[in-house]
Amino acid sequence: MPGIASILSIASQAMWSSQTGIEVVSNNISNMNTAGYSKQTLNLNSRSPVSINGLIIGRGVDVTDISMAQDRFLDFQMFNSKMALGYSESRAYGLSSLEEIFNESDTDGLSQAMTDFFSAIQDMATTPEDQAGRVSLVGQAEILINQFHTMHDRIRNVQDTQNKNVASDVDSINLLAQQINEINREIANMESSGHTASDLRSTRTELMNELSELVDYSYFEGKDGQINIVIGGSRPLVESGNVNKLVTIGNADGNWDVYVEDVNGNRANITSKIEGGSLGGSLEVRDVECKELLDDINEIAYQMSTAFNAIHFAGYGLNGSTGINFFNPLADSTNAAKLIDLSVDIKNDVENVAASLNGEPGDNANALLLAELEESLLYNGGAKDFQDFYGGVITRIGSESQSAEREYNTQESVNEQIVGLRDSLVGVSIEEEMADLMKYQYVFQASARLYNIVDEMAEIVANLK
Amino acid sequence: MRVTTAQMFNSATYNINKTQQNYYDIQQTLLTQKRVNKPSDDPTGASQISEVKNSMNRLEQYGRNIDKAGSFIGATELALSEVIEELNKVLDTAIDINGGNATGTDYQVAAQQIESNFANIVQSANAKDGDRFVFSGYRTSTQAFDSNGDYQGGSGEYIEIEITGDNFLEINLCGDDVFKGPIDVFQAVSDLKAAVESGDQDQIKAMIPTVEAALDQIIAMRSGIGSKTVRMEAAEENNASLEEAYAQILSNLEDIDIAEATSEYAYQEEVYQATLMVSSKIFEQSILDFIT
Numbered sequence: 001m002p003g004i005a006s007i008l009s010i011a012s013q014a015m016w017s018s019q020t021g022i023e024v025v026s027n028n029i030s031n032m033n034t035a036g037y038s039k040q041t042l043n044l045n046s047r048s049p050v051s052i053n054g055l056i057i058g059r060g061v062d063v064t065d066i067s068m069a070q071d072r073f074l075d076f077q078m079f080n081s082k083m084a085l086g087y088s089e090s091r092a093y094g095l096s097s098l099e100e101i102f103n104e105s106d107t108d109g110l111s112q113a114m115t116d117f118f119s120a121i122q123d124m125a126t127t128p129e130d131q132a133g134r135v136s137l138v139g140q141a142e143i144l145i146n147q148f149h150t151m152h153d154r155i156r157n158v159q160d161t162q163n164k165n166v167a168s169d170v171d172s173i174n175l176l177a178q179q180i181n182e183i184n185r186e187i188a189n190m191e192s193s194g195h196t197a198s199d200l201r202s203t204r205t206e207l208m209n210e211l212s213e214l215v216d217y218s219y220f221e222g223k224d225g226q227i228n229i230v231i232g233g234s235r236p237l238v239e240s241g242n243v244n245k246l247v248t249i250g251n252a253d254g255n256w257d258v259y260v261e262d263v264n265g266n267r268a269n270i271t272s273k274i275e276g277g278s279l280g281g282s283l284e285v286r287d288v289e290c291k292e293l294l295d296d297i298n299e300i301a302y303q304m305s306t307a308f309n310a311i312h313f314a315g316y317g318l319n320g321s322t323g324i325n326f327f328n329p330l331a332d333s334t335n336a337a338k339l340i341d342l343s344v345d346i347k348n349d350v351e352n353v354a355a356s357l358n359g360e361p362g363d364n365a366n367a368l369l370l371a372e373l374e375e376s377l378l379y380n381g382g383a384k385d386f387q388d389f390y391g392g393v394i395t396r397i398g399s400e401s402q403s404a405e406r407e408y409n410t411q412e413s414v415n416e417q418i419v420g421l422r423d424s425l426v427g428v429s430i431e432e433e434m435a436d437l438m439k440y441q442y443v444f445q446a447s448a449r450l451y452n453i454v455d456e457m458a459e460i461v462a463n464l465k
Numbered sequence: 466m467r468v469t470t471a472q473m474f475n476s477a478t479y480n481i482n483k484t485q486q487n488y489y490d491i492q493q494t495l496l497t498q499k500r501v502n503k504p505s506d507d508p509t510g511a512s513q514i515s516e517v518k519n520s521m522n523r524l525e526q527y528g529r530n531i532d533k534a535g536s537f538i539g540a541t542e543l544a545l546s547e548v549i550e551e552l553n554k555v556l557d558t559a560i561d562i563n564g565g566n567a568t569g570t571d572y573q574v575a576a577q578q579i580e581s582n583f584a585n586i587v588q589s590a591n592a593k594d595g596d597r598f599v600f601s602g603y604r605t606s607t608q609a610f611d612s613n614g615d616y617q618g619g620s621g622e623y624i625e626i627e628i629t630g631d632n633f634l635e636i637n638l639c640g641d642d643v644f645k646g647p648i649d650v651f652q653a654v655s656d657l658k659a660a661v662e663s664g665d666q667d668q669i670k671a672m673i674p675t676v677e678a679a680l681d682q683i684i685a686m687r688s689g690i691g692s693k694t695v696r697m698e699a700a701e702e703n704n705a706s707l708e709e710a711y712a713q714i715l716s717n718l719e720d721i722d723i724a725e726a727t728s729e730y731a732y733q734e735e736v737y738q739a740t741l742m743v744s745s746k747i748f749e750q751s752i753l754d755f756i757t
């Protein structure tokens with residue numbers, strides 16, 4: 001039976017709904033700067049009307065739901081762009097420190113050291129009977145050797161840094177996977193009542209966003225609202241309430257391989273299957289670019305020292321010595337740039353430097369043969385001389401670094417666009433919230449006014465005589 | 466499209482970062498005055514730069530080689546000139562004594578004269594460039610000839626020096642070629658001396674052409690040396706013009722176009738300032754200023 005009391009109930013319902021609206025607004029405002037936060041909206045519905053004396057009268061307002069702005073496709077795009085961004089960023093940084101090692105624009109570089117070394121041989125060839133020329137040749141050889149060592153060390157340092165990044169990325173991934181798993185459970189719990197756990201979902205989206213920056217993965221949402229995450233092509237990382245973990249295990253090169261370990265302790269190596277995120281970028285720099293560069297300078301050190309020794313061995317020193325190696329002989333190119341060194345004979349006595357071919361002190365024929373090595377086709381299986389080969393290395397690392405930098409810039413702007421689009425759809429706008437705030441405030445004021453009216457009406461009824 | 470507060474702030478920050486990056490890059494270029502500061506600035510250019518620098522270093526090396534060769538060849542030439550002078554003196558002495566009415570003491574004096582000329586020739590044949598005997602082949606630390614004029618150096622041993630790309634110059638003459646064959650200069654002079662000493666006019670007369678032939682032999686050797694000097698000079702010129710060309714290439718590869726870079730700098734500065742100005746305006750605007 002409709003009456004004054006029912007008006008009171010409508011008014012109180014209206015006050016409660018606008019109060020909830022203001023709560024939603026204040027929650028939106030407070031989270032304006034929270035990463036990943038999606039704007040929430042209060043959904044209202046008018047109550048089912050009742051029919052009285054043939055009239056259908058509305059019964060006020062109902063709060064049905066608080067929903068979040070969301071676009072799953074945009075989330076997916078954002079994750080993908082973050083994976084590409086993380087990958088290109090770590091690759092761009094790794095490669096820029098690598099290319100510095102091959103920077104010949106200053107005077108100190110391998111090419112310069114090589115040129116100086118062969119210049120010293122030519123100088124010695126002009127006065128083979130002098131000690132001074134030999135001393136300076138041995139000095140230049142030491143500079144060249146030092147340059148090989150330094151380059152080897154610097155490339156190894158970059159490789160080490162990438163390797164440490166791998167380990168720390170793995171730690172961060174494990175932490176995020178655990179957090180996502182916990183939030184998964186809470187969401188499943190809360191949403192069993194049928195409502196959307198908007199704040200938890202926002203937080204989870206942000207965690208997944210952070211995970212995207214670290215590694216590539218695929219995901220799908222289960223019926224209970226839990227997100228399942230699959231990593232390394234086919235290995236579950238987070239799966240219906242369980243979380244597996246990544247572990248690092250040293251490989252033959254002394255670097256970390258990445259394994260997925262399930263709850264039973266079974267491990268699978270996924271190192272070669274990680275292709276995105278900063279983890280993917282670090283692995284690429286470590287296992288491809290650094291490795292190639294190390295191979296290249298090892299090849300130079302090995303081929304050059306071996307060819308040099310072969311000629312030197314046949315010549316004669318100022319003291320009549322022969323059959324002497326200039327460099328310590330290397331078995332193969334493994335770590336050659338690190339191992340290359342002068343032989344003990346040369347270190348002990350510069351007269352052992354074999355400039356002569358017939359044993360006479362004024363003979364420079366062997367020195368001339370040695371000098372020719374500067375332009376001999378020693379590298380790439382006998383196809384290239386030093387300048388060609390090393391120039392190729394410089395061009396390769398330069399263009400790799402250049403394209404990585406460009407890719408990073410492109411990904412940055414792609415990401416900026418997607419984040420902007422997402423902000424536009426799900427972000428909080430202060431202006432909008434202020435408008436909403438005023439809207440709810442008016443409803444609240446008007447409903448309070450209703451109380452007054454009902455009060456007055458009740459008084460009139462009570463005073464009826 | 467809906468524009469949210471975070472979106473405006475994010476995009477302003479992003480754009481400030483981008484323009485700042487461009488502004489910084491052009492600053493770097495201007496500060497170093499080089500367009501290639503690292504391989505990725507111009508990957509092919511970077512390796513070309515390394516190659517051109519290498520070529521320039523080689524030219525510098527050829528320059529040093531030519532200096533060394535020049536000094537060696539100069540010492541050789543000087544020694545040969547001295548020998549020519551001494552041989553002329555020997556001939557003068559012989560012709561003088563051959564023509565007139567010389568007495569016993571005259572022959573003795575003339576013979577002594579020739580003997581000292583002989584010693585001078587030996588000395589010149591043992592000429593040195595620095596510490597190196599120039600006529601000893603590879604045995605540069607051994608005297609080319611002993612006091613009797615017997616050769617102690619190496620035969621057919623030519624010291625080569627690269628004077629320009631793949632172009633080697635033999636800088637030395639072997640003493641046996643110069644002094645021992647086809648005419649043995651020392652033998653000729655000492656035979657003449659013996660003839661003078663004995664006062665045998667016929668013998669003296671017979672020996673003079675041999676000594677003349679020896680003189681011709683040495684003169685021919687000296688002009689051979691002269692042609693080497695010409696080759697060296699040609700190489701030097703060639704190297705100098707190559708060096709100029711390389712310097713031009715290097716400059717094209719690594720130097721910036723100052724006018725272009727400066728105007729780019731001014732442009733980037735303007736963009737940066739405009740971005741900052743617009744951003745600050747965006748940050749100023751808020752609905753909160755209009756509601757009470």
